[in-house]
Amino acid sequence: MDGGAAVAVEYATAEAPEASVVGVARGVVLAAGALNTPRVLLASGVGPDGPAVESANVGRNLQDHPAVPLTLALTTDAFYRDPGPLDAFAGGGDPLASLWASPGTSVGAFVRSSACGADDDADLQLTLFSPGQSEPHVAELLPEGHRNRTARNTALVTVALLRPDARHAVKLNASDAYGPPILTRGPRDAAWHAAPRCATCRTDTAWVTDADAARLLDGVERVRALAETDPLRGAVAFVDGPPADGSRADRLAWIRARALANSHWVGTAAMGDGADAVVDAALRVRGLSNVVVADAAAIPRIPNGNVHSTVLVFARRAAATLLGEGPS
Numbered sequence: 001m002d003g004g005a006a007v008a009v010e011y012a013t014a015e016a017p018e019a020s021v022v023g024v025a026r027g028v029v030l031a032a033g034a035l036n037t038p039r040v041l042l043a044s045g046v047g048p049d050g051p052a053v054e055s056a057n058v059g060r061n062l063q064d065h066p067a068v069p070l071t072l073a074l075t076t077d078a079f080y081r082d083p084g085p086l087d088a089f090a091g092g093g094d095p096l097a098s099l100w101a102s103p104g105t106s107v108g109a110f111v112r113s114s115a116c117g118a119d120d121d122a123d124l125q126l127t128l129f130s131p132g133q134s135e136p137h138v139a140e141l142l143p144e145g146h147r148n149r150t151a152r153n154t155a156l157v158t159v160a161l162l163r164p165d166a167r168h169a170v171k172l173n174a175s176d177a178y179g180p181p182i183l184t185r186g187p188r189d190a191a192w193h194a195a196p197r198c199a200t201c202r203t204d205t206a207w208v209t210d211a212d213a214a215r216l217l218d219g220v221e222r223v224r225a226l227a228e229t230d231p232l233r234g235a236v237a238f239v240d241g242p243p244a245d246g247s248r249a250d251r252l253a254w255i256r257a258r259a260l261a262n263s264h265w266v267g268t269a270a271m272g273d274g275a276d277a278v279v280d281a282a283l284r285v286r287g288l289s290n291v292v293v294a295d296a297a298a299i300p301r302i303p304n305g306n307v308h309s310t311v312l313v314f315a316r317r318a319a320a321t322l323l324g325e326g327p328s
Protein backbone atom coordinates (compact mmCIF):
# COMPACT_ATOMS: atom_id res chain seq x y z
CA MET A 1 0.00 0.00 0.00
CA ASP A 2 1.20 3.49 -0.70
CA GLY A 3 -0.72 6.73 -0.24
CA GLY A 4 -4.20 5.20 -0.24
CA ALA A 5 -3.60 2.83 -3.13
CA ALA A 6 -2.40 -0.73 -3.56
CA VAL A 7 0.87 -0.83 -5.47
CA ALA A 8 1.67 -4.55 -5.38
CA VAL A 9 0.21 -7.94 -4.49
CA GLU A 10 2.17 -10.58 -2.66
CA TYR A 11 1.04 -14.14 -3.26
CA ALA A 12 2.11 -17.75 -2.96
CA THR A 13 0.76 -20.93 -4.51
CA ALA A 14 1.00 -24.60 -3.61
CA GLU A 15 3.44 -25.04 -6.50
CA ALA A 16 5.47 -21.95 -5.62
CA PRO A 17 5.17 -21.55 -1.85
CA GLU A 18 7.79 -18.79 -1.68
CA ALA A 19 6.12 -15.38 -1.73
CA SER A 20 6.02 -13.70 -5.14
CA VAL A 21 5.17 -10.07 -5.84
CA VAL A 22 3.34 -8.62 -8.81
CA GLY A 23 2.91 -4.89 -9.40
CA VAL A 24 -0.55 -3.33 -9.73
CA ALA A 25 -1.39 -1.76 -13.09
CA ARG A 26 -5.06 -0.75 -13.19
CA GLY A 27 -6.23 -2.08 -9.84
CA VAL A 28 -6.79 -5.06 -7.56
CA VAL A 29 -9.94 -7.20 -7.70
CA LEU A 30 -10.78 -9.14 -4.57
CA ALA A 31 -13.03 -12.11 -5.39
CA ALA A 32 -12.13 -14.80 -2.87
CA GLY A 33 -15.67 -15.11 -1.51
CA ALA A 34 -17.31 -13.84 1.67
CA LEU A 35 -15.15 -16.03 3.91
CA ASN A 36 -11.79 -15.32 2.27
CA THR A 37 -11.99 -11.79 0.87
CA PRO A 38 -12.04 -10.35 4.42
CA ARG A 39 -9.12 -12.63 5.24
CA VAL A 40 -7.10 -11.11 2.39
CA LEU A 41 -8.06 -7.61 3.52
CA LEU A 42 -7.18 -8.32 7.15
CA ALA A 43 -3.87 -9.91 6.15
CA SER A 44 -3.15 -6.77 4.10
CA GLY A 45 -3.66 -4.46 7.04
CA VAL A 46 -7.22 -3.37 6.17
CA GLY A 47 -9.35 -3.98 9.24
CA PRO A 48 -10.35 -2.88 12.71
CA ASP A 49 -6.73 -2.41 13.76
CA GLY A 50 -5.36 -1.17 10.44
CA PRO A 51 -2.50 -0.51 10.04
CA ALA A 52 -2.87 0.24 6.31
CA VAL A 53 -6.54 1.29 6.50
CA GLU A 54 -8.70 1.32 9.61
CA SER A 55 -11.99 -0.29 8.69
CA ALA A 56 -13.92 -1.60 11.68
CA ASN A 57 -16.36 -3.87 9.90
CA VAL A 58 -14.06 -6.01 7.76
CA GLY A 59 -15.06 -9.60 8.49
CA ARG A 60 -18.20 -8.67 10.42
CA ASN A 61 -21.82 -8.89 9.32
CA LEU A 62 -21.41 -12.44 7.95
CA GLN A 63 -24.81 -13.80 6.95
CA ASP A 64 -26.14 -17.04 5.53
CA HIS A 65 -29.52 -18.69 5.00
CA PRO A 66 -29.49 -21.23 7.84
CA ALA A 67 -31.28 -24.41 6.84
CA VAL A 68 -32.77 -27.39 8.60
CA PRO A 69 -32.71 -30.69 6.67
CA LEU A 70 -35.54 -33.19 7.03
CA THR A 71 -35.19 -36.72 5.75
CA LEU A 72 -38.20 -38.49 4.29
CA ALA A 73 -38.41 -42.27 4.11
CA LEU A 74 -40.52 -43.21 1.11
CA THR A 75 -42.84 -46.18 1.13
CA THR A 76 -42.98 -46.15 -2.67
CA ASP A 77 -40.41 -45.64 -5.40
CA ALA A 78 -43.00 -43.94 -7.59
CA PHE A 79 -41.16 -40.63 -7.16
CA TYR A 80 -37.82 -42.01 -8.34
CA ARG A 81 -36.48 -41.39 -11.87
CA ASP A 82 -33.68 -43.47 -13.29
CA PRO A 83 -30.73 -41.47 -14.63
CA GLY A 84 -31.20 -40.88 -18.36
CA PRO A 85 -28.95 -42.11 -21.18
CA LEU A 86 -26.95 -38.86 -21.09
CA ASP A 87 -25.71 -39.94 -17.69
CA ALA A 88 -23.35 -42.57 -19.07
CA PHE A 89 -22.24 -40.17 -21.81
CA ALA A 90 -21.43 -37.29 -19.49
CA GLY A 91 -20.23 -39.19 -16.44
CA GLY A 92 -18.11 -41.85 -18.05
CA GLY A 93 -19.86 -44.51 -16.01
CA ASP A 94 -19.58 -42.88 -12.61
CA PRO A 95 -23.06 -41.68 -11.77
CA LEU A 96 -21.88 -39.42 -8.96
CA ALA A 97 -19.35 -37.65 -11.18
CA SER A 98 -21.90 -36.95 -13.86
CA LEU A 99 -23.53 -33.68 -14.71
CA TRP A 100 -26.69 -35.68 -15.27
CA ALA A 101 -26.49 -37.70 -12.08
CA SER A 102 -29.56 -36.06 -10.58
CA PRO A 103 -32.33 -38.31 -11.73
CA GLY A 104 -35.14 -35.94 -10.97
CA THR A 105 -35.73 -32.33 -10.16
CA SER A 106 -36.00 -30.37 -6.99
CA VAL A 107 -39.00 -28.21 -6.33
CA GLY A 108 -39.17 -25.22 -4.09
CA ALA A 109 -41.64 -22.95 -2.40
CA PHE A 110 -41.26 -19.54 -0.84
CA VAL A 111 -43.63 -19.18 2.11
CA ARG A 112 -44.28 -16.77 4.96
CA SER A 113 -43.73 -17.91 8.51
CA SER A 114 -46.29 -16.87 11.09
CA ALA A 115 -43.90 -14.06 12.10
CA CYS A 116 -44.68 -12.32 8.79
CA GLY A 117 -47.42 -9.85 8.04
CA ALA A 118 -49.71 -10.41 5.04
CA ASP A 119 -47.70 -7.96 2.89
CA ASP A 120 -44.26 -9.18 3.92
CA ASP A 121 -42.04 -11.03 1.51
CA ALA A 122 -41.70 -14.74 2.15
CA ASP A 123 -39.09 -15.51 4.79
CA LEU A 124 -38.83 -19.28 4.33
CA GLN A 125 -37.61 -21.31 1.37
CA LEU A 126 -38.67 -24.96 1.22
CA THR A 127 -36.82 -27.26 -1.19
CA LEU A 128 -37.73 -30.85 -1.93
CA PHE A 129 -34.86 -32.83 -3.44
CA SER A 130 -36.23 -35.83 -5.25
CA PRO A 131 -35.02 -39.32 -4.39
CA GLY A 132 -31.45 -39.74 -5.51
CA GLN A 133 -30.59 -36.10 -4.93
CA SER A 134 -28.93 -34.55 -1.96
CA GLU A 135 -26.86 -31.59 -0.89
CA PRO A 136 -23.20 -32.38 -0.21
CA HIS A 137 -23.11 -30.43 3.04
CA VAL A 138 -26.29 -32.14 4.23
CA ALA A 139 -25.43 -35.75 3.46
CA GLU A 140 -23.14 -36.20 6.45
CA LEU A 141 -25.95 -35.19 8.79
CA LEU A 142 -28.46 -37.67 7.44
CA PRO A 143 -29.19 -40.72 9.56
CA GLU A 144 -27.25 -43.89 8.84
CA GLY A 145 -28.77 -45.74 5.85
CA HIS A 146 -30.05 -42.53 4.23
CA ARG A 147 -26.78 -40.95 3.05
CA ASN A 148 -26.53 -42.53 -0.36
CA ARG A 149 -27.35 -39.92 -2.97
CA THR A 150 -28.80 -42.53 -5.28
CA ALA A 151 -31.07 -44.15 -2.68
CA ARG A 152 -34.58 -44.63 -3.98
CA ASN A 153 -36.08 -44.75 -0.53
CA THR A 154 -34.95 -41.37 0.72
CA ALA A 155 -35.83 -37.81 -0.14
CA LEU A 156 -34.62 -34.63 1.46
CA VAL A 157 -36.48 -31.46 2.30
CA THR A 158 -34.63 -28.37 3.46
CA VAL A 159 -36.24 -25.47 5.26
CA ALA A 160 -34.11 -22.34 4.87
CA LEU A 161 -34.53 -18.98 6.56
CA LEU A 162 -34.28 -16.10 4.10
CA ARG A 163 -34.01 -13.12 6.48
CA PRO A 164 -31.98 -14.40 9.39
CA ASP A 165 -31.35 -12.29 12.41
CA ALA A 166 -28.03 -13.97 13.21
CA ARG A 167 -24.76 -12.33 12.22
CA HIS A 168 -21.40 -14.06 12.32
CA ALA A 169 -17.81 -12.95 11.76
CA VAL A 170 -14.59 -13.94 10.03
CA LYS A 171 -11.26 -13.23 11.65
CA LEU A 172 -7.68 -13.67 10.60
CA ASN A 173 -5.89 -16.67 12.02
CA ALA A 174 -3.02 -14.74 13.56
CA SER A 175 -0.72 -17.75 13.61
CA ASP A 176 -1.33 -18.61 9.93
CA ALA A 177 -2.49 -15.75 7.70
CA TYR A 178 -2.47 -18.10 4.69
CA GLY A 179 -4.60 -20.70 6.51
CA PRO A 180 -8.40 -20.84 6.69
CA PRO A 181 -9.98 -17.88 8.43
CA ILE A 182 -11.47 -18.23 11.87
CA LEU A 183 -15.22 -18.21 11.84
CA THR A 184 -17.09 -16.87 14.82
CA ARG A 185 -20.74 -17.62 14.82
CA GLY A 186 -23.53 -16.36 16.91
CA PRO A 187 -26.42 -13.96 17.05
CA ARG A 188 -26.03 -10.20 17.08
CA ASP A 189 -26.02 -10.00 20.84
CA ALA A 190 -23.21 -10.28 23.37
CA ALA A 191 -22.46 -13.86 22.35
CA TRP A 192 -21.45 -12.60 18.91
CA HIS A 193 -17.80 -12.75 19.78
CA ALA A 194 -17.99 -16.18 21.37
CA ALA A 195 -15.03 -18.53 21.19
CA PRO A 196 -13.40 -18.33 17.75
CA ARG A 197 -13.45 -21.57 15.80
CA CYS A 198 -12.12 -22.93 12.56
CA ALA A 199 -14.34 -22.38 9.53
CA THR A 200 -14.57 -26.06 8.82
CA CYS A 201 -15.31 -27.18 12.37
CA ARG A 202 -18.75 -28.19 13.49
CA THR A 203 -19.54 -26.69 16.87
CA ASP A 204 -22.29 -26.72 19.40
CA THR A 205 -22.83 -23.01 18.93
CA ALA A 206 -26.05 -22.38 17.05
CA TRP A 207 -26.18 -20.73 13.64
CA VAL A 208 -29.44 -19.11 14.62
CA THR A 209 -30.94 -16.72 17.12
CA ASP A 210 -34.01 -17.70 19.11
CA ALA A 211 -36.19 -15.70 16.69
CA ASP A 212 -34.57 -17.48 13.73
CA ALA A 213 -35.19 -20.87 15.37
CA ALA A 214 -38.86 -20.02 15.87
CA ARG A 215 -39.30 -19.18 12.16
CA LEU A 216 -37.49 -22.35 11.12
CA LEU A 217 -39.67 -24.43 13.42
CA ASP A 218 -42.67 -22.86 11.75
CA GLY A 219 -41.34 -24.00 8.36
CA VAL A 220 -40.58 -27.50 9.60
CA GLU A 221 -44.09 -27.84 10.99
CA ARG A 222 -45.48 -26.60 7.67
CA VAL A 223 -43.59 -29.35 5.84
CA ARG A 224 -44.84 -31.99 8.24
CA ALA A 225 -48.41 -30.80 7.76
CA LEU A 226 -47.97 -30.93 3.96
CA ALA A 227 -46.85 -34.54 4.23
CA GLU A 228 -50.20 -35.34 5.79
CA THR A 229 -52.04 -34.23 2.65
CA ASP A 230 -52.71 -36.27 -0.50
CA PRO A 231 -50.91 -37.63 -2.46
CA LEU A 232 -48.07 -37.68 0.07
CA ARG A 233 -50.18 -39.02 2.93
CA GLY A 234 -49.02 -42.56 3.66
CA ALA A 235 -46.25 -42.39 1.08
CA VAL A 236 -43.69 -40.63 3.23
CA ALA A 237 -42.52 -40.89 6.80
CA PHE A 238 -40.16 -38.50 8.57
CA VAL A 239 -36.90 -40.13 9.58
CA ASP A 240 -36.07 -37.22 11.82
CA GLY A 241 -37.68 -34.06 13.10
CA PRO A 242 -38.47 -32.09 16.22
CA PRO A 243 -39.85 -34.36 18.96
CA ALA A 244 -43.58 -34.54 18.22
CA ASP A 245 -44.56 -34.95 21.85
CA GLY A 246 -41.86 -32.59 23.16
CA SER A 247 -42.45 -29.13 24.55
CA ARG A 248 -41.96 -26.06 22.35
CA ALA A 249 -38.61 -25.53 24.09
CA ASP A 250 -37.59 -29.09 23.13
CA ARG A 251 -38.61 -28.53 19.50
CA LEU A 252 -36.72 -25.23 19.33
CA ALA A 253 -33.67 -26.93 20.83
CA TRP A 254 -33.87 -29.57 18.06
CA ILE A 255 -33.96 -26.78 15.45
CA ARG A 256 -30.96 -25.00 16.99
CA ALA A 257 -28.98 -28.24 17.04
CA ARG A 258 -29.81 -29.08 13.41
CA ALA A 259 -29.63 -25.67 11.72
CA LEU A 260 -26.86 -25.82 9.15
CA ALA A 261 -24.71 -23.28 7.44
CA ASN A 262 -25.98 -23.17 3.87
CA SER A 263 -23.00 -21.85 1.83
CA HIS A 264 -24.81 -18.61 0.96
CA TRP A 265 -22.26 -16.44 2.75
CA VAL A 266 -22.45 -12.68 2.23
CA GLY A 267 -21.71 -9.41 3.97
CA THR A 268 -18.13 -9.39 5.31
CA ALA A 269 -16.97 -6.39 3.28
CA ALA A 270 -20.34 -4.71 3.10
CA MET A 271 -21.18 -1.96 0.64
CA GLY A 272 -22.77 1.19 2.00
CA ASP A 273 -22.88 4.97 2.01
CA GLY A 274 -21.76 5.42 5.61
CA ALA A 275 -18.18 5.75 6.79
CA ASP A 276 -18.59 2.40 8.56
CA ALA A 277 -19.15 0.55 5.27
CA VAL A 278 -16.16 -1.47 4.05
CA VAL A 279 -16.73 -0.63 0.37
CA ASP A 280 -18.50 2.32 -1.23
CA ALA A 281 -21.29 2.22 -3.82
CA ALA A 282 -18.69 1.69 -6.57
CA LEU A 283 -17.38 -1.31 -4.56
CA ARG A 284 -14.03 0.39 -3.87
CA VAL A 285 -12.53 -0.45 -0.51
CA ARG A 286 -12.83 2.76 1.50
CA GLY A 287 -9.41 4.29 1.93
CA LEU A 288 -7.95 2.56 -1.15
CA SER A 289 -8.55 4.13 -4.55
CA ASN A 290 -7.78 1.08 -6.69
CA VAL A 291 -9.04 -2.00 -4.80
CA VAL A 292 -12.53 -3.34 -5.52
CA VAL A 293 -14.50 -6.21 -4.02
CA ALA A 294 -16.25 -8.27 -6.69
CA ASP A 295 -17.94 -11.03 -4.73
CA ALA A 296 -20.55 -11.90 -2.13
CA ALA A 297 -18.54 -10.21 0.62
CA ALA A 298 -19.79 -6.83 -0.64
CA ILE A 299 -23.51 -7.72 -0.40
CA PRO A 300 -24.62 -5.88 2.74
CA ARG A 301 -27.84 -7.81 3.43
CA ILE A 302 -28.56 -11.34 2.36
CA PRO A 303 -31.00 -11.53 -0.58
CA ASN A 304 -34.42 -13.11 -0.17
CA GLY A 305 -33.49 -16.13 -2.25
CA ASN A 306 -30.46 -17.88 -3.66
CA VAL A 307 -27.59 -15.46 -3.81
CA HIS A 308 -25.55 -16.26 -6.90
CA SER A 309 -27.35 -13.94 -9.31
CA THR A 310 -26.79 -11.05 -6.87
CA VAL A 311 -23.09 -11.93 -6.74
CA LEU A 312 -22.94 -11.54 -10.52
CA VAL A 313 -24.55 -8.10 -10.32
CA PHE A 314 -21.96 -7.00 -7.77
CA ALA A 315 -19.11 -8.45 -9.84
CA ARG A 316 -20.36 -6.56 -12.89
CA ARG A 317 -20.46 -3.37 -10.85
CA ALA A 318 -16.88 -3.89 -9.69
CA ALA A 319 -15.74 -4.45 -13.27
CA ALA A 320 -17.47 -1.22 -14.32
CA THR A 321 -15.62 0.65 -11.59
CA LEU A 322 -12.23 -0.61 -12.72
CA LEU A 323 -13.08 0.15 -16.34
CA GLY A 324 -14.13 3.66 -15.41
CA GLU A 325 -17.75 3.08 -16.47
CA GLY A 326 -20.78 4.37 -14.60
CA PRO A 327 -20.89 6.55 -11.50
CA SER A 328 -17.69 6.65 -9.53
Ligand SMILES: Cc1cc2nc3c(=O)[nH]c(=O)nc-3n(C[C@H](O)[C@H](O)[C@H](O)COP(=O)(O)OP(=O)(O)OC[C@H]3O[C@@H](n4cnc5c(N)ncnc54)[C@H](O)[C@@H]3O)c2cc1C
Binding pocket: 031, 032, 033, 034, 036, 136, 137, 262, 263, 264, 265, 294, 295, 296, 297, 306, 307, 308, 309, 311
Ligand atom coordinates in the same frame (compact mmCIF):
# COMPACT_ATOMS: atom_id res chain seq x y z
C1 LIG B 1 -22.87 -26.71 -2.40
C2 LIG B 1 -23.32 -25.32 -2.78
C3 LIG B 1 -24.52 -25.15 -3.43
C4 LIG B 1 -24.95 -23.87 -3.79
N1 LIG B 1 -26.11 -23.75 -4.48
C5 LIG B 1 -26.51 -22.53 -4.90
C6 LIG B 1 -27.67 -22.37 -5.69
O1 LIG B 1 -28.36 -23.33 -6.02
N2 LIG B 1 -28.01 -21.11 -6.09
C7 LIG B 1 -27.29 -20.02 -5.74
O2 LIG B 1 -27.66 -18.91 -6.11
N3 LIG B 1 -26.17 -20.15 -5.00
C8 LIG B 1 -25.77 -21.36 -4.57
N4 LIG B 1 -24.63 -21.49 -3.83
C9 LIG B 1 -23.93 -20.27 -3.42
C10 LIG B 1 -23.06 -19.70 -4.52
O3 LIG B 1 -22.22 -20.72 -5.02
C11 LIG B 1 -22.24 -18.56 -3.90
O4 LIG B 1 -23.13 -17.57 -3.43
C12 LIG B 1 -21.32 -17.92 -4.91
O5 LIG B 1 -20.47 -18.87 -5.52
C13 LIG B 1 -20.47 -16.90 -4.20
O6 LIG B 1 -19.61 -16.32 -5.15
P1 LIG B 1 -18.27 -15.61 -4.71
O7 LIG B 1 -17.63 -15.14 -5.96
O8 LIG B 1 -18.56 -14.64 -3.63
O9 LIG B 1 -17.40 -16.75 -4.03
P2 LIG B 1 -16.89 -18.15 -4.60
O10 LIG B 1 -17.79 -18.65 -5.71
O11 LIG B 1 -16.68 -19.01 -3.40
O12 LIG B 1 -15.51 -17.79 -5.29
C14 LIG B 1 -14.36 -17.51 -4.53
C15 LIG B 1 -13.15 -18.09 -5.25
O13 LIG B 1 -11.97 -17.60 -4.64
C16 LIG B 1 -11.06 -18.67 -4.49
N5 LIG B 1 -10.19 -18.33 -3.38
C17 LIG B 1 -10.48 -18.27 -2.05
N6 LIG B 1 -9.40 -17.90 -1.35
C18 LIG B 1 -8.42 -17.67 -2.24
C19 LIG B 1 -7.07 -17.26 -2.12
N7 LIG B 1 -6.53 -16.97 -0.93
N8 LIG B 1 -6.34 -17.14 -3.24
C20 LIG B 1 -6.88 -17.42 -4.46
N9 LIG B 1 -8.16 -17.83 -4.63
C21 LIG B 1 -8.91 -17.94 -3.53
C22 LIG B 1 -11.93 -19.88 -4.24
O14 LIG B 1 -11.24 -21.06 -4.56
C23 LIG B 1 -13.09 -19.60 -5.19
O15 LIG B 1 -12.82 -20.08 -6.49
C24 LIG B 1 -24.17 -22.75 -3.47
C25 LIG B 1 -22.94 -22.92 -2.81
C26 LIG B 1 -22.51 -24.19 -2.47
C27 LIG B 1 -21.19 -24.36 -1.77
